[in-house]
Amino acid sequence: MPRPIQATIHTQGLRNNLERIRQRAPDARVWAVVKANAYGHGIERVFDGLRGADGFALLDLNEAQRVRDLGWRGPILLLEGAFELRDLELCSRLDLWHTVHCDAQIDMLAAHKTNVPHRVFLKMNSGMNRLGFAPQRYRSAWTRLNALPQVDEISLMTHFSDADGAKGVAEQMRVFTEFTHDLPGERTVSNSAATLRYAPDAMASDWVRPGIAVYGSAPDFPEHTAAQWGLQPTLTLAAKIIAVQDIAAGATVGYGSGFTAAGPMRIGVVACGYADGYPRICPTGTPVLVDGVRTRTVGRVSMDMITVDLGPTPSSGPGSEVTLWGRAVNGVVLPIDEVAASAATVGYELMCGLAQRVPVGVEA
Numbered sequence: 001m002p003r004p005i006q007a008t009i010h011t012q013g014l015r016n017n018l019e020r021i022r023q024r025a026p027d028a029r030v031w032a033v034v035k036a037n038a039y040g041h042g043i044e045r046v047f048d049g050l051r052g053a054d055g056f057a058l059l060d061l062n063e064a065q066r067v068r069d070l071g072w073r074g075p076i077l078l079l080e081g082a083f084e085l086r087d088l089e090l091c092s093r094l095d096l097w098h099t100v101h102c103d104a105q106i107d108m109l110a111a112h113k114t115n116v117p118h119r120v121f122l123k124m125n126s127g128m129n130r131l132g133f134a135p136q137r138y139r140s141a142w143t144r145l146n147a148l149p150q151v152d153e154i155s156l157m158t159h160f161s162d163a164d165g166a167k168g169v170a171e172q173m174r175v176f177t178e179f180t181h182d183l184p185g186e187r188t189v190s191n192s193a194a195t196l197r198y199a200p201d202a203m204a205s206d207w208v209r210p211g212i213a214v215y216g217s218a219p220d221f222p223e224h225t226a227a228q229w230g231l232q233p234t235l236t237l238a239a240k241i242i243a244v245q246d247i248a249a250g251a252t253v254g255y256g257s258g259f260t261a262a263g264p265m266r267i268g269v270v271a272c273g274y275a276d277g278y279p280r281i282c283p284t285g286t287p288v289l290v291d292g293v294r295t296r297t298v299g300r301v302s303m304d305m306i307t308v309d310l311g312p313t314p315s316s317g318p319g320s321e322v323t324l325w326g327r328a329v330n331g332v333v334l335p336i337d338e339v340a341a342s343a344a345t346v347g348y349e350l351m352c353g354l355a356q357r358v359p360v361g362v363e364a
């Protein structure tokens with residue numbers, strides 16, 4: 001028998017989340033962001049649930065190839081654009097749209113031999129200071145691109161640093177608007193947080209670029225939960241109890257005796273550890289479901305096991321279902337965002353960190 005641990009992709013959850021995003025931005029087309037192998041889910045595994053998107057956005061050329069291999073004929077956008085001149089040949093061959101964020105990428109386009117002009121997304125650095133042209137240099141970049149025979153339509157793009165928090169998007173939006181208002185072309189500005197929090201009123205744009213919301217995690221947890229945004233889990237990590245220890249008051253559990261029982265307890269030993277992608281930093285008290293009932297981890301996370309308090313589920317034992325995050329068989333959900341918060345990180349990192357050794361199934 002294989003080790004009892006399993007991840008499950010929920011196709012219906014992906015469809016639901018895409019629909020929720022469309023409701024928030026009814027006039028925009030939707031890029032489903034599938035970079036990082038669809039946030040750890042697997043591009044091939046999410047494709048069916050996301051084929052209703054208007055396009056796929058990603059950054060690795062081999063991932064673009066995989067999306068084309070799945071039969072997708074619609075738009076694909078490279079969010080970081082070309083890394084070297086050769087990449088533009090693949091853009092021509094696979095009909096990829098690509099971001100242009102620096103002069104070197106314009107030079108590459110100028111040097112690229114193609115009969116089919118490329119659709120490009122010119123990126124402004126409106127304040128995040130990662131990628132893009134400074135606002136004052138944006139127009140000259142646009143003019144240079146527009147003069148190239150290798151370039152077809154130019155779309156206008158920026159990315160927010162604080163769409164999920166108190167600072168918000170107003171200042172970056174003001175800068176972007178000031179320096180683009182009289183330029184032609186489609187606009188794309190919003191990630192998940194901006195789409196959920198601002199798109200309905202504040203930001204008319206032609207395309208939105210949600211990633212994390214597609215995968216059922218709230219970009220602004222704990223201010224909002226995924227459920228409050230109407231998002232459903234798309235990735236469940238589940239395992240089983242493989243042993244039970246009845247311990248007395250004063251007994252300790254796990255490496256470093258990281259937990260001491262205050263009274264008699266039943267401890268469930270679960271076939272999931274940090275080598276599966278469960279964060280080692282999760283402290284005693286991290287929420288977990290046993291047979292769909294909420295309880296907590298106790299003691300340190302080890303490579304292949306964690307230990308949980310079976311107090312709330314006295315009838316559970318070896319073979320019982322443990323949900324590390326996602327949906328239990330009884331339908332109860334443990335939001336990935338809660339586990340991420342216990343690990344002082346975000347749902348993104350947990351999804352992306354799902355380990356290679358965990359078998360993944362797809363639920364229709």
Ligand SMILES: *Cc1c(COP(=O)(O)O)cnc(C)c1O
Pocket residue numbers: 033035079159190191192193209210211212213219
């Ligand atoms: C990753 C990414 C997104 C999606 O961000 P989420 O927070 O996951 O919605 C959007 N735009 C760009 C440029 C990105 O790199």
